[in-house]
Amino acid sequence: MRGRLGGTSARAAQGHPHRAGHFFIRAKIRVVSAIDRPTGQPSQTYDSAFLKACRREPVPHTPVWFMRQAGRSLPEYRKVREGTAMLESCMRPDLVTEITLQPVRRHGVDAAIFFSDIVVPLKAIGVDLDIKPGVGPVVAQPIRRREDLAQLRDLTPEDVSYVTEAIGMLTGELGSTPLIGFAGAPFTLASYLVEGGPSKNHEHTKALMYGDPQLWADLLDRLAEITASFLKVQIEAGASAVQLFDSWVGALAPADYRRSVMPASAKVLQSVASYGVPRIHFGVGTGELLGLMGEAGADVVGVDYRVALDEAARRVGPGKALQGNLDPAVLFSTEDAVRGKADEVLAAAAGLEGHVFNLGHGVLPTTDPDALTRLVDYVHTRTQR
Numbered sequence: 001m002r003g004r005l006g007g008t009s010a011r012a013a014q015g016h017p018h019r020a021g022h023f024f025i026r027a028k029i030r031v032v033s034a035i036d037r038p039t040g041q042p043s044q045t046y047d048s049a050f051l052k053a054c055r056r057e058p059v060p061h062t063p064v065w066f067m068r069q070a071g072r073s074l075p076e077y078r079k080v081r082e083g084t085a086m087l088e089s090c091m092r093p094d095l096v097t098e099i100t101l102q103p104v105r106r107h108g109v110d111a112a113i114f115f116s117d118i119v120v121p122l123k124a125i126g127v128d129l130d131i132k133p134g135v136g137p138v139v140a141q142p143i144r145r146r147e148d149l150a151q152l153r154d155l156t157p158e159d160v161s162y163v164t165e166a167i168g169m170l171t172g173e174l175g176s177t178p179l180i181g182f183a184g185a186p187f188t189l190a191s192y193l194v195e196g197g198p199s200k201n202h203e204h205t206k207a208l209m210y211g212d213p214q215l216w217a218d219l220l221d222r223l224a225e226i227t228a229s230f231l232k233v234q235i236e237a238g239a240s241a242v243q244l245f246d247s248w249v250g251a252l253a254p255a256d257y258r259r260s261v262m263p264a265s266a267k268v269l270q271s272v273a274s275y276g277v278p279r280i281h282f283g284v285g286t287g288e289l290l291g292l293m294g295e296a297g298a299d300v301v302g303v304d305y306r307v308a309l310d311e312a313a314r315r316v317g318p319g320k321a322l323q324g325n326l327d328p329a330v331l332f333s334t335e336d337a338v339r340g341k342a343d344e345v346l347a348a349a350a351g352l353e354g355h356v357f358n359l360g361h362g363v364l365p366t367t368d369p370d371a372l373t374r375l376v377d378y379v380h381t382r383t384q385r
């Protein structure tokens, strides 16, 4: 029954607040038979601090995980990735399982995030793209005309059977630690597809959005279908929560977001509502969009480091948990500074209905992993209830 975490981790097994009393918590779950996914199985993760915080229930301590916790900041990641391209790694269930577990073992975080990438479902339906090291996703034939939409067919579970297989392996290893599935939101995916790669100003994307609203709407709707199918595969395989990354949507003004993007994101979030797993919705530079991103259908709104969480809660309104929001660059400072800034985040979060501690964006590749481990311990200790 017990999650094995794929090997040994003295750290993760000892002294981790949510692992203490593990057995008793598990026993209680069986009695209440909490079900949080449609398999009819009592979920081992239901009573985790992370899922409780997402549901805005009282927690034993503030749960912590980090966007991009799996990746280049970890030497063990760099080692297992040696000689294997990024997209190929995402298609190998053994590697995906190992890489997803690495930060859980090392840092004792309260949730794992599935190791994959936002462009994996696009690759899986045959879009000619690659992830270039140090650059990001690059698309061979950018989508700018109606004919180009033919590149985007629906995604079936068979297209991503390696995802189902990896999640099956992972949930067995993770035991009571929840697994977060994820996908890129339609706007952020469209930005890569229309620009042909990473972009600072999103000029081609905006040109299409303003210049051909019908083609834009059709593109986003098609991406919403693909994204919805990709999230469903992950939930049905055993993911306990999902995060919709709209990383670059902060480039838009609220009126444009509401008119041209929100319907597609809402469609994605609505399509997985019936599973009852928490839906987290995150973007960078989205201070002005937080209310709308909540309205689009999130249970948890992810906040970057530019807006304090108490102010973010006012913008989002009641009935939603928040996730965030330590500036990832703070981890390059002294331990005292990290603690001070973490205290600021916790103080701003004190009145929230639910808080999941995270960074305001992903872990930077040159972050000292020990600084992350110390931060997890610090937040757990400070918030022990």
Ligand code: CP3
Binding pocket: 066, 067, 068, 069, 070, 071, 072, 081, 086, 113, 114, 115, 116, 117, 118, 119, 131, 132, 133, 134, 135, 136, 137, 182, 245, 247, 362
């Ligand atoms: O730990 C985790 O968070 C899970 C893994 C994860 C990856 N990508 C792995 C990855 C997640 C959640 C993503 C999402 C993702 N991918 C987003 C949304 C999150 C965000 O940061 O805003 C975006 C915009 C992408 C697109 C993308 N893929 C970028 C910008 C890059 C970085 C390019 C680079 O090399 O700097 C990638 C590649 C990528 N995805 C890496 C990882 C670990 C680095 C590749 C490597 O290690 O070789």
